[in-house]
Amino acid sequence: MEYFKSGLKSVLGTPQEGLQPTGAETVERLVDRVRSSTLLDDRRDACRALKALSRKFRIEVGAQGMDALCQVLEMDRGDCEIVGYALDTLCNITASESFEDEEHPHLSPTSVGSLGEQFTEIFIKQHDNVGLVLGFLEEYDFHVRWPAVRLLTSLLANKPKDIQEIILVSPMGVSKLMDILGDSREVIRNDALLLLIQLTKGNANIQKIVAFENAFDRLFDVISEEGYADGGIVVEDCLLLMLNLLRNNTSNQSFFKEGSYIQRLAPMFNLPPEGDDTGWSAQKVSNVHCMLQVVRTLVMPGNPAQVTMSSQKAMKACGLLEILCGILMASGVPVDILTETINTVAEVIRGNHGNQEYFASVMAPSNPPRPAITVLLMSMVNEKQSFVLRCSVLYCFQCFLFKNEVGQSQLVQTLLPSSTEVANLTTGQLLCGGLFSGDSLSNWFSAVALSHALVENPAQKEQLLRVLLATNVGSPPISLLHQCTMLLQQGSKMQSKLGLLMLLSTWLAHCPQAVKQFLSIPTSIPYLTAQAGSNEHDDSEELVQGICAFLMGICINFNDDTVTTFSKEKLRQIVEKRLGLETFLDKMGEVSKHELYSKAAKHPQLRPKQPSELLLDHEFCRLFRALEGMVVRALSSKPHSDLVNGSSEHSLLASENSLLLQYKELIREQDHKLQExxxxxxxxxxxxxxxxxxxxxxxxxxxxxxxxxxxxxxxxxxxxxxxxxxxxxxxxxxxxxxxxxxxxxxxxxxxxxxxxxxxxxxxxxxxxxxxxxxxxxxxxxxxxxxxxxxxxxxxxxxxxxxxxxxxxxxxxxxxxxxxxxxxxxxxxxxxxxxxxxxxxxxxxxxxxxxxxxxxxxxxxxxxxxxxxxxxxxxxxxx
Structure with missing residues (x-):
């Protein structure tokens, strides 16, 4: 401390006896020395003193010395020592966090936290200041390059959008940042990684430039040097930067695939051999989780279909899918890694018939061996398993059945009577067991999983009508549809009811035979009428009432009038006389207004935070959106005689809509011709x-x-x-x-x-x-x-x-x-x-x-x- 005081005395001179200068006065003298001194040594000493005071007197140094420090960066750029002091000082005054020894008695904590942002705004008013800092990145001296990297990181943390735009228009600005990744000094390289992570957030143009500056090659080299998944936090930083470059950026995803970088992902998932007791450290779990996120970014459902399909084929060809399936069946894998791996496998096989066939052939290392799908479904219907794990298994099963008519057919076949004895559990038996269990969550999972075997597959809907279930001894078997209807009427848990209603809605839509069998059950329509006319106002109850109305509308729309007691016209009369058309439509409209409907409709994957949020399925939301208008038209239409009498305003509305569509099509054609x-x-x-x-x-x-x-x-x-x-x-x-x-x-x-x-x-x-x-x-x-x-x-x-x-x-x-x-x-x-x-x-x-x-x-x-x-x-x- 005495040495520091003596240094200040040498710079400022000895004060008069009995007069001790304040912090602001000291800073003022130092700033004046930086501006006015003709000798470089004097300016260097003043900058060193300002750096020492910049933590304690940040406000004074920033307010009085900002221009002087920028002048030093401009005029004395040839001297590395004084430039290093100036950059360190700017780092301190633009820092987003407060310092322990900082003096700010008159400022609130909120104001202290915004100091860095305010000084950053002052600094970047002159865009050339940022260009100066970028220029110092080319200086190899450690005391210049490292504070330059840290200063840019602070500026990005305070004003990310502004700094991104400045760097984007700066000549070779991004290239200079990329060159630092090759620095042999790890502290600079690691801070450069953090800087690039901040820089590439939410800016597609910078992401493309960074990707085409060989970022992927350099990142994979660093990951390899650090030991892949067993490496430290640097591996995680590399993967986070890779995620920034790939997420929502189709151009970089195509570049990643065409550059054969998918093949370089496979070695990152190599697990230790059996018997290795090294275990899973917290950092390894984080690294593997980020690696799985990178894979999912390439095949997520929101990507363009062509990019997703090509990435899926490449993952199958390079053996990455096989490695991921091996992790699924491995022992000792942490639950969160196993859950994310299941989600990753789900998206790698979604909609790709070749990958779906491979996944169906994967066998679990059990005795006797069982298909991996069966083992996963056993976890899904087991109420002792983790909730997020069960959700991921359902998502994986849905992706396996997505556009997979063979898989859908095989599932239904396991429910049909067979001439051969089946010793092992089948997927159909597991789903039926979960459907009839006392656990409402298992009911919901099984009903939704079974409904996905019927999506866009009318043939399997008719096949499923043949499924018969044994009842009490001496009683005749009943159909699966009849059993589901009985469970719906007898159930008291909202989650179970919603699962069964979604299954029945998917089953009856576009299938008149299923509608006929459902209407043949005497209690089906009375139950739906009672539910749709209920006045309960609970959120879950409103969903049940709305879907019951929707199911009743499906029975009207796809009714072939073979069940005379519940023909189209009679069902319309029931709606109008017992419920009222407006009330009925309002009930059905409440479904699409529900918050959980909006969440489920956005993405195929289920992301509930707790079991009570698991009410609606993505495919059901798509079905509801597609059929809602048809149901309204079916309820609004009247017989021909009523049309002659002019009693059907809704039919006129349909006619107006038709004419409107014709005019819109005509205008669309004319717009096209006008463009040509x-x-x-x-x-x-x-x-x-x-x-x-x-x-x-x-x-x-x-x-x-x-x-x-x-x-x-x-x-x-x-x-x-x-x-x-x-x-x-x-x-x-x-x-x-x-x-x-x-x-x-x-x-x-x-x-x-x-x-x-x-x-x-x-x-x-x-x-x-x-x-x-x-x-x-x-x-x-x-x-x-x-x-x-x-x-x-x-x-x-x-x-x-x-x-x-x-x-x-x-x-x-x-x-x-x-x-x-x-x-x-x-x-x-x-x-x-x-x-x-x-x-x-x-x-x-x-x-x-x-x-x-x-x-x-x-x-x-x-x-x-x-x-x-x-x-x-x-x-x-x-």
């Missing part, structure tokens, strides 16, 4: 500009030829002694005239082609598009009275667009007139050139008649020959 016409107009405008430039060049050439002709005439006036030079210039002029003629012919041909194209375009617009639109609008004018005001507004906009197009065509016609005028001038020029040739030939003939020798090689002369002929005539006359 606009593109053609723009292209013709560009070609017109090109032709105008060519005409301008031709005029310049003609002007040059006229000047040369004048020169030839001047030479001819000096006498025939200059015939040789005149002949040479004449030949050059004649060649240039020939080039002008050829250019004029080519220009004329192009003009004719453009005229033809413009005429066709005018005919197409005036006689085709406009007349077609007017004709269709005239034909539909009688129906337009019932259309909404939106249609009229859209038609008015279309007419305005057509008027704008006609104005553009009028401009083209005007331009065409100018082209025709220039073409006429060119033709006049050609006629003059032809007359000139004729005159030259006559002059040659006169020269030969007067006895002058005219060689064939001199046929290229033009103006000179004319002058010679005139001279000879004058001599003869003399």
């Amino acid at each position: 016409l606009t593109q053609t107009t723009e292209r013709l405008t560009v070609e017109k500009s090109t032709l105008q430039r060519e005409v301008k060049d031709l005029k310049s050439t003609l002007s040059q030829l006229r000047d040369e002709n004048m020169l030839l005439r001047a030479q001819a006036n000096t006498g025939l002694g200059q015939t040789t030079s005149g002949n040479t210039l004449g030949r050059e002029a004649f060649h240039m005239l020939e080039e002008v003629r050829a250019e004029a012919r080519r220009w004329k041909e192009q003009s004719e082609q453009k005229d033809s194209l413009i005429c066709k375009l005018e005919e197409q617009v005036k006689s085709g598009v406009v007349s077609d639109l007017d004709t269709q609008l005239t034909l539909k004018s009688a129906d337009q009275t019932i259309a909404s005001s939106d249609i009229e507004r859209e038609l008015q906009e279309t007419r305005q667009q057509l008027a704008a197009t006609e104005e553009k065509l009028a401009e083209l016609a005007t331009a065409n007139g100018e082209i025709e005028k220039m073409q006429k001038d060119q033709e006049d020029l050609l006629e003059l050139l032809t007359d000139q040739d004729t005159r030259l030939n006559q002059l040659k003939a006169q020269l030969r008649a007067l006895g002058e020798k005219v060689d064939d090689d001199d046929d290229d002369n033009d103006e000179d020959l004319e002058e010679e002929a005139e001279g000879c005539e004058d001599e003869n006359s003399a």
